[in-house]
Structures are given as C-alpha cells and as structure tokens.
Amino acid sequence: MAIDRKNVEEIVRAVGGKENIEVATHCVTRLRFSLYDESKVDSAALDANDLVKGQFSSQGQFQIVIGPGTVDKVYDEMIQLTGGARSSKDEVKSAAARNQNPLQRAIKTLADIFIPILPAIVTAGLLLGINNLLTGPGIFFSQSLVDVYPQWKDIAAIINTIASTAFTFLPALIGWAAVTRFGGSPLLGIVLGLILVHPDLLSAYGYAESSTNGTVPTWNLFGWHLERIGYQGQVLPVLVSAYILARIEKFLNKRVHDSVKLLVVAPVTLLITGFLAFTIIGPVTFGIANAITSGLVYIFDHFAILGGVIYGGFYALLVITGMHHTFLAVDVQLIGSEGGTFLWPMLALSNIAQGAAALAMIFVVREQKTKGLAVTSSISAFLGVTEPAIFGVNIRYRYPFIFGMIGSALAGVLLTINQVRATSIGVGGVPGFLSIFPNQWGVFFIGMAIVLIVPFVATVLYGRAAVQRAANKPEAAGVSAAVSGPTDTSNELNSRSSVQGSQEPVNILELASPLSGTAVPLEQVPDPAFAEKQMGEGIAIEPSEGKVYAPFDATVAHVIKSKHALILEHASGVQVLIHVGINTVSLKGSGFTARKNIGDKVQAGELLLEFDMDAIRAAGYPIITPIIIPAGQEMVERIEEKSGPVTAKQTSILTVHLKG
Numbered sequence: 296m297a298i299d300r301k302n303v304e305e306i307v308r309a310v311g312g313k314e315n316i317e318v319a320t321h322c323v324t325r326l327r328f329s330l331y332d333e334s335k336v337d338s339a340a341l342d343a344n345d346l347v348k349g350q351f352s353s354q355g356q357f358q359i360v361i362g363p364g365t366v367d368k369v370y371d372e373m374i375q376l377t378g379g380a381r382s383s384k385d386e387v388k389s390a391a392a393r394n395q396n397p398l399q400r401a402i403k404t405l406a407d408i409f410i411p412i413l414p415a416i417v418t419a420g421l422l423l424g425i426n427n428l429l430t431g432p433g434i435f436f437s438q439s440l441v442d443v444y445p446q447w448k449d450i451a452a453i454i455n456t457i458a459s460t461a462f463t464f465l466p467a468l469i470g471w472a473a474v475t476r477f478g479g480s481p482l483l484g485i486v487l488g489l490i491l492v493h494p495d496l497l498s499a500y501g502y503a504e505s506s507t508n509g510t511v512p513t514w515n516l517f518g519w520h521l522e523r524i525g526y527q528g529q530v531l532p533v534l535v536s537a538y539i540l541a542r543i544e545k546f547l548n549k550r551v552h553d554s555v556k557l558l559v560v561a562p563v564t565l566l567i568t569g570f571l572a573f574t575i576i577g578p579v580t581f582g583i584a585n586a587i588t589s590g591l592v593y594i595f596d597h598f599a600i601l602g603g604v605i606y607g608g609f610y611a612l613l614v615i616t617g618m619h620h621t622f623l624a625v626d627v628q629l630i631g632s633e634g635g636t637f638l639w640p641m642l643a644l645s646n647i648a649q650g651a652a653a654l655a656m657i658f659v660v661r662e663q664k665t666k667g668l669a670v671t672s673s674i675s676a677f678l679g680v681t682e683p684a685i686f687g688v689n690i691r692y693r694y695p696f697i698f699g700m701i702g703s704a705l706a707g708v709l710l711t712i713n714q715v716r717a718t719s720i721g722v723g724g725v726p727g728f729l730s731i732f733p734n735q736w737g738v739f740f741i742g743m744a745i746v747l748i749v750p751f752v753a754t755v756l757y758g759r760a761a762v763q764r765a766a767n768k769p770e771a772a773g774v775s776a777a778v779s780g781p782t783d784t785s786n787e788l789n790s791r792s793s794v795q796g797s798q799e800p801v802n803i804l805e806l807a808s809p810l811s812g813t814a815v816p817l818e819q820v821p822d823p824a825f826a827e828k829q830m831g832e833g834i835a836i837e838p839s840e841g842k843v844y845a846p847f848d849a850t851v852a853h854v855i856k857s858k859h860a861l862i863l864e865h866a867s868g869v870q871v872l873i874h875v876g877i878n879t880v881s882l883k884g885s886g887f888t889a890r891k892n893i894g895d896k897v898q899a900g901e902l903l904l905e906f907d908m909d910a911i912r913a914a915g916y917p918i919i920t921p922i923i924i925p926a927g928q929e930m931v932e933r934i935e936e937k938s939g940p941v942t943a944k945q946t947s948i949l950t951v952h953l954k955g
Contacts, residue, residue, distance in 0.1 A: 298365070302346045303372040306359065309344070311335030313377035320381070321370040322880045323860045323872070324830055326359040333357055348926060349829025360829040362925050363853065363862050363872045407476045408534070409623045410915040412468040415461045416627075420719035422458030424729025426451055427718065431733030462719065465627065466491045466526055466533040473534055479541030483561060487540055488533055490569055491577070496525035499581075514573075521574060524581075530624045531580035532572065539576065540568040584628055591629070595637055599711040606638060607707015608700050610645040614681055615690070626720050635716030635732065640739060641707045643679070643717075643727025648703040648746035650676025650724065652695035653684035655751045659758030667938055668816050675819075679723035683819040687826070694761075695754045702749035706742035713738045804865060806846040806949040807899060808941040809873055810920060812838040814948050815938055817921060822877045825921045830872070832934040833923035834948050836941060843873055843904040844943050845897040846922075855880070858887035861903060868930055869951060872923040875906050876916050886910035900944040922949065930954055 307313055310328060317329040330336070333352060341347045341359065346369060349360035361369050374381060429451040432439045441448040461468065467488030474484025497505055497512055502524050505511045512523040526532045544564045551559045595602040613619040622638060629636035654673035657666045665688070672683035689696035715738050717730040731739045808814065813836065820826045820835045849863040852870060859879040863871045875887070886907040891897055911918050924934055935950040 298368045298372050299345070300372060300376075302344055303369055303376060305340060305344050306346065306369070307373060307376055309337040309340040310357065310359075311337075313379065316377065316379065319370070319373070319379065321361075321366050323363050323855045323874065324366060325361060325824055326366060326370060326373070328357045328359070329355065330357050349824055349827060351823045358824070360824045362830050362927070363860075363870075363923075404476065405624060407915065408469065408472045411472050411475075411913050413623070414912065415468060416465075416623075416720050419458050419461035420717075420730050421726070422454055423719040424726075426455045426458055427729065427733050429454070434733050434736075458719075462630065463527065464489065464492060465528060465530075469530065469533045470537050473537035474541050477538050477541035479537070479544045480561070483540060483544065483564060484537055486565060487536055487568060487572075490565075491526040491529075491533055491536070491572060493525065496523055499525050499527045499529060516574075522578070523573075524577075526577060526581065528627070528630060529581065529584060530628050531584045532577045534624075535576050535580050536568055536572040539571060540564055543567055587625075588628055588633060591625070592633060595711055596714075599714075600708050602637075603641065603707035603709070603711035604704045607641040607645060607710070608704030610642055610703065611649055611681070611685060611696065611700050614685060623720070626717075630717075630719060633716075635718055636720070637711065637714065637716050639717040639720055639723075640710050640715045640727070640731055640742075641703070643723045643730070644706045644710070644739075644742050644746045645699075645703040646676050646679050646681050646724040646727070647743060648699040648706070648750045649681045649684045649689055649696070650674070651702070651747045652699035652750035652754045653688040655754035656688055656692065656695055656758065658755050659762065668818050671815055671938070672819060677724045678726065681723075682821050683815075686821065687816075687818040692758075694757055695750070698750045698753040698757070699746075701753070702746045705749060706745040709738065709742045709745065715739055715742075802867070802953040804847065804867060804869055804951040804953060805947050806871065806922070806951065807844075807944055808836065808946045808948045809843045809846045809903070809922065809943060810836045810838045810941070811840050811842075811943040812836045812941060813939065814936075814941045814946075815919075816936065820877065820919055820921055821917055825874075825877075825923070831923045831926035832936075833872075833921060834936040834938070835919050835921045836948070837919050838875075838908065840943075841906040841908045842902060842943065843875065843906070843920075845899055845901045845903055846871065846948075847899050849897055851891045851893055851895045851897060851903075854889055854891070854893050856884070857882065858884045858889045858904065859906070861889070861891075863897070863903075867953060869928060869953070870925055872921070872925055873903075874921045874923065875904065876911050876918045876920065879911060879916050882911065882914060882916070886914075924949070924951060 306326075307316075310316060310330060311332060312335075315331050315335050317331055319326060319328045321327060336350075336357060338350060341350050346361055346365070347359055348362055351358055373379075428434060429440050429447060432442070434440070436443050441451050465488075467485050470484035470486075470488030470491075471481050472484070474487070475481045502511065514521045514523050544560060547560045547563060548556065610619065613622070619642075622642075626636045626639050629638065650673040653669050653676060656669040660666060660669070668683075668687050672687050675681070676684040685696065689699060713735070715735045716732055717727075718732055719730050725743070728736060728739055728743070814834050815837060817828055817833055817835055818826050824830060825833075825835070843861075845863065847863075847865055849865050849871075851861060852864040853862040855861065857880050859876060859882065860872065860874040863873070865871070879887075888905045890902045890904060897903065906918075908918050924931060930953050932952045932954045934952070937946075937948050937950075940946075941948055
C-alpha cells in the first residue's frame with residue numbers, strides 16, 4: 296500500500312509540527328509520541344486525515360491509531376519528513392513520564408511497584424478468608440468450626456501459615472518490586488526486604504507492648520542507642536530504602552571495575568543501605584507511617600459519615616484516574632499497624648455498586664451487543680474487576696456511574712459508623728466478604744444489599760424515564776443518544792438492510808478461535824484503540840492457556856519484532872490481526888515464543904505463538920487478546936461476533952461476510 300506523503304505531512308502539522316515532537320515510535324497499530332505540548336494538537340485535523348483511525352492520550356503518550364501493515368510505513372515516512380532519529384518504545388515511555396506532573400509520576404511509580412505483587416497479596420487475602428471461615432466463632436456454630444471439629448485445627452493452621460507468609464515477608468516482596476522499578480538488582484531488593492524482617496529483630500507487631508513494658512532491645516553504636524525493631528507490615532521504610540539501594544548500586548556500577556564488581560558492589564550497597572535503614576530511614580519513615588495511619592484512624596473514628604461518603608462514594612473516580620493503586624499501600628499499612636483496614640470493605644462494595652448499575656442497563660438499552668456487554672462486565676465487577684463495567688457501560692451512559700457512586704456512598708457510611716474492617720486485602724466484589732472479620736459479616740451483607748439494590752433500581756427507573764422522554768420528543772436526539780447509545784437504531788437498520796438486500800449467496804469466512812478461553816466484546820478491552828474499534832471490527836478473548844493457533848488456512852503476513860502480535864492473510868485477501876495482551880510491546884518479546892515466521896504457509900489449527908500468561912500478568916499487563924479484522928478491506932461486507940466460552944481450533948468466533 297502506497298502512503299500519501301501529504302497525509303503524513305498533515306499528521307506532523309496536526310501534532311504541532313516537528314518542533315513539538317520530543318520522541319516518536321510505533322507499535323503494530325499506532326504511532327506513539329511524547330510531545331512537548333499536547334495542547335498544540337489539532338484533533339479536528341487528525342480526524343479528517345484519511346490515515347488516522349483514532350487518537351487519544353494515555354500516561355503522557357499521545358497515540359495515533361493508523362492500523363497494522365500501514366503504521367510502519369507511515370512512521371518511516373514521518374522520520375524522513377522530520378529528520379528525527381528513530382526512538383525505542385522505552386525512550387518514548389521515559390520521555391512521556393517526564394511530561395507527567397509530580398502527582399501522576401508518583402501514582403504511576405506506586406502502581407508499577409504494587410501491581411506486580413498484587414497476585415500474591417490477593418491470594419494471601421483469599422486464603423486468610425478461608426482461615427476465617429474455619430476459625431471464626433458464630434459463623435456455623437456458636438463456637439468456631441475448628442473447636443467443634445478439632446481434627447480440622449491443624450489444617451486451619453497450615454492454611455494460616457501459607458496465607459500469612461505474603462504479609463509476614465511483605466517487605467521482601469515490596470523490596471523486589473521497588474528496586475526493580477528504580478533500576479536496581481531485584482535480588483538485592485529481596486535481600487533488603489528480608490533484612491528488615493530478620494528474626495533477630497523485635498517484630499513490629501510486638502513493638503507497642505514492648506515499648507510500654509520498657510523491653511525494646513537496642514543496639515549500642517558507640518553510645519548511640521538504636522531500637523532493634525523490624526518492619527513487618529510496613530511500607531514506607533522498605534520503599535525509601537529500596538530507592539536508596541538502587542541509587543547506590545547504580546552509582547557503584549558506573550565506577551567499580553568489572554573485575555571486582557562482584558566483590559564490591561553488592562556487599563557495599565547492602566551494608567550502606569542496611570545501616571541507613573536501621574539508623575535513619577527506618578525510624579523516620581516508621582514515625583511518618585504511624586502518623587499517617589493515626590490520622591486516618593482519627594478521621595474515620597470521629598467523622599465516620601464523612602469518611603464513608605468520600606471514600607465509599609468517590610472510589611470509582613479513583614479507578615478512572617488510576618489513583619486507586621495508591622491506596623494499596625495505605626491498606627497494607629493499616630493491616631500491619633492496626634490489624635485491619637476500614638478502606639478495603641468500601642472498595643469491595645464500590646465494585647459491586649458499579650456492577651449492579653451496569654447490569655441494570657440490560658433493562659434500559661435496546662442494542663443486543665450493549666446488553667451482552669452489560670451482563671459480562673457486571674459479572675466481572677461482582678468478582679472485583681470494575682474497569683469493563685466502568686469504561687464499557689457506566690461512563691458511556693453517565694447516569695449508571697453516578698448511581699453506582701451514590702449506592703457506594705450510602706453503604707460506605709453504614710460500614711464506617713459500624714467500624715467494619717478487613718483482616719487482609721483479597722478479591723474485591725462479592726468474594727470480598729471473606730476478607731472481613733467474621734463477626735462483622737452481618738453489617739457487610741446489609742451494605743452489599745444496598746449497593747445491589749440502590750444503583751440497580753435507580754438506573755432502571757431513570758433510564759426508562761429517559762427513554763420515555765426521548766420517545767415523546769423524537770427531536771431530542773441528544774437524549775436518545777445518551778440513553779440508547781450513539782448507534783442503536785442505525786446499527787439495527789443497517790444490519791437488517793444488509794441481510795434483506797442480499798438475495799444472492801455471499802462468500803463467508805468463518806474464523807475458529809485461535810485461543811481457548813472466553814470471547815468478549817471489544818468494548819471490554821482496556822485500550823481505546825481496540826475498545827472504540829478504531830482499527831476495525833472484531834472480538835477479544837480472555838485466554839485460559841498461552842497458545843495461539845491459526846484460525847484458518849493462511850499466510851503469515853507479518854510477525855511483530857516483539858512477538859506479541861501477528862497478521863495472517865487468507866487466500867481471499869482478508870487479513871486478521873491477533874494481538875496478545877495490551878501494551879505487551881513493552882516486554883520486548885520476553886514471555887513470547889513465535890512458532891512461525893513471515894511468509895510461512897499455515898494450516899488451520901497450527902500453533903503460531905506461545906506466551907507466558909503468568910509472566911505477562913506479573914509485569915502488570917492485561918492478557919486479553921483482541922482479534923481484529925482491520926478496517927479498509929474492501930472485500931469485507933460485514934462481520935458477526937460470537938461471545939462466550941471458546942475452545943481453540945473448534946469454536947467459531949467471527950463470521951466475515953465477503954462481497955460477492
């Protein structure tokens with residue numbers, strides 16, 4: 296495909312000219328820019344450009360969706376026009392991070408640290424919930440289950456040991472993630488965390504009692520008496536220490552000769568950081584962390600209603616901004632210092648509230664695709680993942696999101712005035728009750744009823760009233776669009792006319808699922824380029840195994856260098872993009888193994904690609920995989936998607952109708 300140089304010139308002008316481009320790169324579908332000033336972007340000019348299929352800004356990067364097979368040519372042409380140097384994705388990512396304000400950078404840093412260790416924390420929370428069921432009195436009997444059936448006591452003890460390990464050695468997990476984020480050696484981060492919870496130290500959990508009794512052990516450093524305490528359940532001491540460790544290690548690596556690095560860098564780095572941690576960093580940050588914790592506890596103890604309204608009601612807004620990751624550290628600190636967190640129960644109910652509001656939309660909207668999205672995204676929210684419901688349904692129609700916040704605020708007030716707390720961080724949503732102290736389940740379940748009923752009923756009543764108003768006033772197109780979605784009626788008419796108008800047989804291309812898992816609408820993909828179908832129609836799969844198979848007999852038209860995506864071409868000329876995960880280009884091929892190369896002929900069902908799902912999740916990237924029929928293929932008449940459970944090589948997920 297020849298690229299119109301004029302269109303590329305217009306793209307450069309629309310982003311503010313070459314002088315506004317700091318660095319630029321591309322992935323399989325889009326151009327990625329770090330711009331000096333995003334306010335100079337001419338969005339209207341980009342929308343009018345024939346090459347541009349979409350545009351958006353995310354985490355400091357301005358992205359222009361071009362489409363697979365074309366974006367690399369556009370990028371090459373743009374580099375020739377601007378005379379700029381080719382940049383890597385990491386360079387663009389680093390430049391984009393510099394364009395973020397300090398708060399955005401701090402939030403992103405915390406997210407980068409806590410997201411990789413979240414699976415371990417969630418697993419521990421769920422297992423502690425099971426332990427609560429076995430050891431909590433008044434759940435099944437007046438006594439606990441293990442008291443009634445003593446033979447279960449040791450089983451509960453083993454479960455508790457397994458579950459509490461992640462929290463006992465939490466500084467080691469944080470140390471690994473933080474030092475990795477700050478550019479140091481992950482192994483040194485683990486060792487640093489273990490140093491801070493060494494058995495020779497007084498446990499932080501026993502510090503208050505020992506301090507009262509005057510039995511806190513100390514070190515005597517030439518007359519300087521230091522308390523010999525550990526930092527179990529603490530976040531700030533290990534975060535700051537990890538940052539210092541990474542800086543010292545990088546400093547020494549630049550100056551120590553390679554021949555003695557092994558003998559000098561790691562020992563000196565750990566020794567200096569360890570002394571600083573026990574003498575300055577630990578005591579200072581321990582005091583700061585306790586002051587923050589005490590402040591939060593005071594607010595929620597004395598202004599419970601206000602705290603419930605603010606955190607319970609506005610938590611969903613934190614999800615939109617990404618700031619909710621920040622509160623993971625606060626939850627962990629509260630569990631470590633107070634024995635429980637009053638924030639996590641409100642989070643769990645906020646998830647349910649947004650799910651209930653999304654589910655209510657099946658009784659409001661007419662479009663079947665939106666109904667399906669409402670059902671699947673609400674189930675996801677009930678299980679603790681709200682992004683599909685929030686971004687796919689509730690924000691789109693606005694009022695479900697607002698009613699979800701109102702229901703969550705009411706439940707938040709109920710929880711705070713009754714001082715409901717969670718023993719651990721587990722899965723949000725309905726399973727969240729496992730993390731709650733068993734003697735507070737009754738209040739929590741009442742709160743659960745509130746967030747199920749209030750958003751659901753309010754959304755249905757308001758939505759149906761809005762539909763009725765729109766029906767009575769057909770000229771009120773804006774109201775109709777807000778209620779029924781921007782393309783409800785037109786999509787139905789177009790679908791009917793295309794079927795009724797096709798009296799002659801049409802060629803049909805059936806795509807077998809290239810992965811096993813669950814097929815979901817593209818709207819559930821947490822990336823605007825896919826969710827808004829800027830690149831084309833298709834479907835997405837939440838994979839259950841890390842293998843990609845050919846959906847039909849084809850030629851491998853393109854394999855991305857980072858191996859996370861490929862393009863297949865059918866004999867009819869139809870091309871299909873399979874893109875494993877979101878933003879997985881940043882992994883640079885790590886975790887991916889390509890089994891086919893460009894130009895290979897493949898049969899339906901042949902293995903194309905393997906990927907490590909755990910490694911991708913651990914790196915903080917979603918593994919949801921879009922299957923796209925790129926826009927602009929003239930032979931394609933229409934596409935039908937089929938959602939639900941799928942088996943690779945067997946289940947049909949897409950039907951592509953070709954023009955006769």
